[in-house]
Amino acid sequence: MNLRRHSFAVIAGLAVLLFLWIPLVAVAINSFNRNVIMTGWSGFTTHWYSQAFHNQPVRAGVVSTIIIGAISTAASLVLSVTAGLWWRQASGRARRVFDALVYARIILPEVVFATALFFFFNLIHLGLGIGAIIIGHTVWNSAYATLIIQARIVGLDPALEEAAADLGATPWRAFRRVTAVLLLPGVVTAGLLALTFSFDDVVTSFFMGGAATAPLPIVLFGLIRFEITPEINAVGVLFMLFTVAMMSLAVSSFRAGESVVRRGGADRLMGMYRR
Amino acid sequence: MNDNTAGVRLVEVEKRYQSVVAVRSLSLEVPRGTFFSIIGPSGCGKTTTLRIIGGFEAPDRGRVEVSGQDVTRLRPHRRPVNTVFQSYALFPHLSAFENVAFGLREARRPRAEIQERAQEMLDLVGLTGREGRRPRQLSGGQQQRVALGRALVNRPEVLLLDEPLGALDLQIRKEMQAQLKEIQREVGTTFVYVTHDQEEAFAMSDRVAVMNGGILEQVGEPAEVYRRPASSWVAGFVGGANQFPGLVSEVERPGRYVVELANGIRRTSPGVAGLKPGQQVTTVVRPEDLWLRPVAAGEEEPETAATVLDAAFLGSHRLLRLASQRLGMLSASVRGVGQEAHLGEAVALGWKDEDGWVVPAGTAEARPEGAAAQ
Numbered sequence: 001m002n003l004r005r006h007s008f009a010v011i012a013g014l015a016v017l018l019f020l021w022i023p024l025v026a027v028a029i030n031s032f033n034r035n036v037i038m039t040g041w042s043g044f045t046t047h048w049y050s051q052a053f054h055n056q057p058v059r060a061g062v063v064s065t066i067i068i069g070a071i072s073t074a075a076s077l078v079l080s081v082t083a084g085l086w087w088r089q090a091s092g093r094a095r096r097v098f099d100a101l102v103y104a105r106i107i108l109p110e111v112v113f114a115t116a117l118f119f120f121f122n123l124i125h126l127g128l129g130i131g132a133i134i135i136g137h138t139v140w141n142s143a144y145a146t147l148i149i150q151a152r153i154v155g156l157d158p159a160l161e162e163a164a165a166d167l168g169a170t171p172w173r174a175f176r177r178v179t180a181v182l183l184l185p186g187v188v189t190a191g192l193l194a195l196t197f198s199f200d201d202v203v204t205s206f207f208m209g210g211a212a213t214a215p216l217p218i219v220l221f222g223l224i225r226f227e228i229t230p231e232i233n234a235v236g237v238l239f240m241l242f243t244v245a246m247m248s249l250a251v252s253s254f255r256a257g258e259s260v261v262r263r264g265g266a267d268r269l270m271g272m273y274r275r
Numbered sequence: 276m277n278d279n280t281a282g283v284r285l286v287e288v289e290k291r292y293q294s295v296v297a298v299r300s301l302s303l304e305v306p307r308g309t310f311f312s313i314i315g316p317s318g319c320g321k322t323t324t325l326r327i328i329g330g331f332e333a334p335d336r337g338r339v340e341v342s343g344q345d346v347t348r349l350r351p352h353r354r355p356v357n358t359v360f361q362s363y364a365l366f367p368h369l370s371a372f373e374n375v376a377f378g379l380r381e382a383r384r385p386r387a388e389i390q391e392r393a394q395e396m397l398d399l400v401g402l403t404g405r406e407g408r409r410p411r412q413l414s415g416g417q418q419q420r421v422a423l424g425r426a427l428v429n430r431p432e433v434l435l436l437d438e439p440l441g442a443l444d445l446q447i448r449k450e451m452q453a454q455l456k457e458i459q460r461e462v463g464t465t466f467v468y469v470t471h472d473q474e475e476a477f478a479m480s481d482r483v484a485v486m487n488g489g490i491l492e493q494v495g496e497p498a499e500v501y502r503r504p505a506s507s508w509v510a511g512f513v514g515g516a517n518q519f520p521g522l523v524s525e526v527e528r529p530g531r532y533v534v535e536l537a538n539g540i541r542r543t544s545p546g547v548a549g550l551k552p553g554q555q556v557t558t559v560v561r562p563e564d565l566w567l568r569p570v571a572a573g574e575e576e577p578e579t580a581a582t583v584l585d586a587a588f589l590g591s592h593r594l595l596r597l598a599s600q601r602l603g604m605l606s607a608s609v610r611g612v613g614q615e616a617h618l619g620e621a622v623a624l625g626w627k628d629e630d631g632w633v634v635p636a637g638t639a640e641a642r643p644e645g646a647a648a649q
Contacts, residue, residue, distance in 0.1 A: 004304075110505060157362065157364060159360050159362050159364035160366060161366050162331055162351065162358075162360070162364065163358070163364035163365075163366070163425075164366075164377070165330075165350070165351040165352045165354075165428075166329060166351050166357055166358045167357065167377045167381055167425065167429065168350070168352050168378050168380035168381040168382055168429065169352055169377075169381045170352055171352075174352075174380060177377075178366060180366050182367070182368060219582075
C-alpha cells in the first residue's frame with residue numbers, strides 16, 4: 001500500500017486508535033490489574049469487580065439507572081407508536097410541523113433542553129429527582145423512537161387494517177392482530193435504542209437528578225473526581241459490555257425488520273407496475 | 276322483509292372530496308344472488324361506490340342497505356359484507372390458512388368449525404396443500420385465491436371485489452374469470468365486482484352498471500347494455516361503435532324513429548324511449564352489424580360507398596377501417612370467406628334497420644375525472 005498517498009487516512013486511523021480504542025483497552029486491562037495506582041501490571045485479580053459490586057453508591061446508581069431506563073423507554077414507545085399512527089393519516093402540513101418538532105429534539109443541544117426543563121420544573125414546583133430524570137429522558141428518547149417507528153409505519157399498507165376490519169375485527173382487535181404485530185420489529189429496535197441512550201446519559205440526568213438521585217453515569221463521574229481506583233475500570237467494562245450488547249440487538253432487529261419491509265414494499269411496487 | 280329484498284340498495288348516495296364529486300346522487304339496486312359489475316373509466320366513482328358499500332367511506336348523503344338492513348352508519352366490522360381488495364391486502368405475517376381463518380376467529384367460532392370451514396374454503400379455491408405458505412411464498416394467482424377464500428369463508432351477504440384480477444397475467448386472468456363465475460354460482464352470494472374492463476364484466480356478470488364522472492349512465496344485462504346503450508358515451512365505452520349524427524324526422528311509434536342522417540340518408544331504427552321530432556341524435560351501429568359488398572365495375576356509385584383503409588386480422592374476425600364520403604370513418608368486423616377485403620378497394624356498405632340504435636346526441640368523451648361540484 002502506498003502510505004504516502006494515503007497519509008491522511010493513516011494519520012486519522014492512528015488517531016482513532018490512540019484516543020478511542022487504546023483507552024478502552026487500557027480500561028479493560030486495568031480492571032483486572034492488581035496494581036492500585038495502575039502504573040504497571042502487578043498480576044491478575046477480579047477483586048475490583050467484587051468491590052464494585054459491593055459499592056453502595058454504585059449499586060444505588062445501577063438500580064436508578066434501570067428504573068429510569070425502563071420507564072422512560074416504555075413511555076417513549078407508547079408516545080412514538082401513538083404519534084406514528086396519527087402521523088400516517090395526518091395532513092401534509094400537520095406532518096411537516098410534527099417532523100420539525102421531532103427533529104428539533106434531536107438536533108438541539110441536550111444541555112439546552114436540560115436547562116429549559118430545569119427552569120420549567122422549578123416554575124411548576126416539580127421536585128428534582130428520579131421522576132424529573134424520567135421525563136427529561138423521555139423528551140429526547142421519544143424523538144429517536146418516533147423516527148424508527150415512522151420508518152416502519154411508512155411501509156405498512158393501510159389496506160391491511162381495512163381488511164382486518166372488513167373481516168370483523170374491532171379497531172382494537174385489528175390493531176393487536178395486524179398493526180402491532182407488523183410494527184413489532186420497529187418497536188423492539190426503538191426500545192433498545194432508547195434504553196441504551198438512557199443508560200449512558202449524563203447531561204439530562206445531572207440537571208434533573210438534584211441531590212438525591214444519581215444514575216450510574218453520574219456515580220462514575222463522581223468517583224473519578226475524588227480518586228481514581230481500578231474499581232471504576234470494572235464498572236466501566238461492565239457498562240460497556242451491556243451497552244454494546246444492547247446496540248447490537250437493536251441493529252440486528254432493525255435489519256430484520258427492514259428486510260421484511262423492503263420485500264413488502266418491492267411486492268407492492270411490482271403490483272403497481274403490473275397494473 | 277320479504278325474500279325479494281335487494282342484495283344491495285343505494286339510495287341517492289353522494290360523496291365529495293373537497294370540491295370534487297366522486298359519486299353524484301347514485302341510486303342502484305343489486306338483485307340478491309347476482310353477479311353484478313360496476314364498470315367505467317378510472318376516476319368514474321366505481322371504487323368509491325364499492326368502498327361506500329364496504330363502509331370504508333361514509334357517504335355525505337343517501338342511504339346504503341344490505342339485504343334490506345340500513346347499514347349507512349355501521350362501521351366495516353359490523354357489516355355483513357366482505358371485500359377482496361385490489362392489492363389483496365393479505366396479512367404478511369400469517370399463513371394462507373390463518374389468513375382464511377381470520378374472520379372466523381374474529382367471529383369466535385368453535386375451534387373445530389374454524390378448522391373445517393377454513394380447510395373447506397381453501398379446497399374450494401384450489402389451494403389444498405398450500406395452507407402453510409406465507410403470502411409472499413405464493414404466486415399472484417394463488418394470493419388472489421387466498422384473498423377470495425378469506426372473504427367468502429365468512430358467508431357474507433354480499434362480496435365486494437375491487438379489480439381483483441388487475442394484477443394478473445392475461446392467461447391466469449381468463450382462468451380466474453371462469454373460476455370466479457363458477458364459485459359465485461356455487462355459493463350463491465351476491466357479488467359486486469368493480470372493473471374498468473368491460474369485456475371482463477360482460478363475460479362474468481348477470482347485470483352491469485356503467486358509471487361515468489360519478490354518474491350512473493346505465494344498468495342492465497350485458498347484452499342489453501351492448502345492444503341497447505342508453506347514451507352515445509355508453510355505446511363507445513362498451514365496445515366498438517360506429518356513431519352517425521342525425522336528426523329525428525319522425526317518431527314512427529314509441530321507441531322507433533325515422534332519422535335523417537347527415538348527407539340525406541334516411542333510416543328507420545329502434546332507439547331509446549322519449550326522443551322527439553327535430554331532436555339531435557346519434558345512430559349507433561356495431562362493427563359486426565355492418566355488411567359490405569364489392570362494387571361491381573361500371574356500377575353506379577352506391578349511396579354508401581367506402582374505401583378500405585386498413586384490415587387487421589384478429590383471428591376469429593377481421594377489423595376493417597373504412598372511409599366513406601357521406602358517413603365519415605367507419606369500422607366493420609367481417610368474418611368468413613367472400614368477405615376478404617383488399618386495401619384500397621371500393622365497397623358498398625349498409626346495415627339492417629333493426630341493427631341501428633338511436634340515442635340522444637351527446638359527447639362521446641368521458642366526463643372529466645371527478646366533475647366539479649355545482
